Amino acid sequence: MGRILSIDYGKKRTGLAVTDPLKIIANGLVTIPTSELDNYLKQYIAREQVEQIVIGRPTRLNGQPSENLARVEQFVNRWRKTVPSIPIDYFDERFTSVIAHQAILAGGVKKKMRREDKGLVDEISATIILQDYMRSKGL
Secondary structure (H helix, E strand, C coil), rough: EEEEEEEECCCCCCEEEEECCCCCEEEEEEEHHHHHHHHHHHHHHCCCCCCEEEEECCCCCCCCCCCHHHHHHHHHHHHHHHHHCCEEEEEECHHHHHHHHHHHHHHHCCCCHHCCCHHHHHHHHHHHHHHHHHCCCCC
């Protein structure tokens, strides 16, 4: 059985999350510089069986595309040509950053740590996208 991998794609940093092989639990994986995303994914997929990728679709509250959508679509198009055997789906990512910030605060992460680890929000956002996707699919 393969994993589902989730991507919270950003201009500078990208958060990743992944399920266990049985697709029961979503866990944060890593936040990496977006410029390193393609290489990281290729290496990860060489080590782990990934059967599906879910990427956050950035939209505004009114449903209109955000400025990041063009970059996300470029990545998706490039990915589909590079690794066509692993499907990639969009999933609404509205409010994931807000929810991630709230989770960090509720978890008691100190202000200094929040300032130093800006990638934490991206990784948690990817995890939220993955959890919501799994819930929508009845997993």
